[in-house]
Amino acid sequence: MFHWLEQRPFFFAVVLFLTVAFAGVIEALPDFAKASQPVVGTKPYTTLQLAGRQVYIKENCLSCHSQLIRPFKSETDRYGMYSLSGEYAYDRPFLWGSKRTGPDLMRIGNYRTTDWHENHMMDPSSVVPGTVMPSYAHQFTNTADLATAYANANTQKEVFGVPYDQDGMPKLGTWAEAEAAALEEAKTVVADMKNQQVKDAVAGGSVPEIVAMIAYLNSLK
């Protein structure tokens, strides 16, 4: 075999590549497969949270905010427990980010609340003096795209096997059910909000982007 190979540089290179690649895969895969199992308690996003996540992506929040807490005391003091890879099991795509102009948001839901976000998104400098974050007032009037969020969730369920509709996991159901559930969830969010325009919109059956956004931010724990 070797005698045959050493006379044929091309096949020699191919076999060399396969050998090295095989060794690499053997080293990397088992740990990777183990680490990417969902951490106990990790749940897929609800339709409303996913709609907020779409807004997060659309506004390109990740160019200033990371969602990855490194295991250093200086980080865990400020942002909470360091991140585990299994916590991102249902993030498609993940939003780790690599730049922190603003703070990390991996566990923002643990230490900020709906009313703070409402003030902050409307006028960031009203609660954080000197901040460079721009206002996102348009989210109070734009309507969140629940239909796309539902399609997103449904695709994740059908194609990637994300465990919606299972015991202890968020219910997705049909579009009509999901829309109704999202509206219910939006009502619990606006109950803690003060903006009358947003409250009226939700009461009238449409969900402003800010409500989806806050639902998403509150879910980051």
Add this chain to the structure above:
Amino acid sequence: MNSMFKGGIILIIALMAATYFMAGDAFSLGEDYINDLTMLGAFAIIAITVFVALKYINQIKNDTASGELVEDNWDGIGEYTNDIPVGWGVIFIGTIVWMFWYMFVGYPTNQFSQVGQYNEEVNEYNVKFQSQWDNPTADTLKAMGESVFGVQCAPCHGVDAEGIAGKAQDLTQRISKEQVLTVIQNGQEGLGYAMGAMPAGMASGADAEAIATWVVGGMKGEKPASFVACASCHGEDGKGMNGMSPNLAEYDVVLMAKVIENGKKSSIGEMPSFKGRINETQTKALSAFLNSIKAGE
């Protein structure tokens, strides 16, 4: 051979002389024999290097190859079927043995873990924190409280603790008149105090008004008769009967600990729980700091 041998001797002497010329002052035969040993070592290296080099140059010049050739040749370059040199064989086997050692014992992950390093860092810090702040003085607590406040509380309560124009509790005062009235009217969910949640409608109208004025006024002057309704839980002096219910006079350590652990939902908005983010000493420190910045004092 003979001329090469002579050349080698001359080269060795020349190199030794050059070495001695460059670093001879170290070769003192004094008390410190380390330098002498080093110099002798240098001479030995020179001699060995020259002799080994000569041996191989001689071999290249004079040796003729012998042995049986393998069948193949590559563009006229053949290969003998000689055994490999013993040294190579030993190193080859040794490498395989080393591989198993490295794979199962020596691989660095067995010694290093990022999370392990993190845990060590945290433990080290906690031990240091414990020993350093074992018996903090009032001033130390106040200073610590101010710095903890700046990091953990200021994002919502503002750097001046005044609640950023009504967006959060104004911590320079214990409670406002509107808050007392709202709580009397609507009740308040418990914070985990032994006395439990406060029911709605404990007083109303002018009574509530009188209670609110007296409480906000720092509970000075004549106590309104209607405060009886409050005193059963909050105590005659409104200080919460030693931690049985919330202290209405100041941010005492019990109140701080309860709010930090449970968070709080009120007419202003919701405060999240800071459980695990602020430790016991820091809670005391925050309490000391808040009591030191009371408005009007």
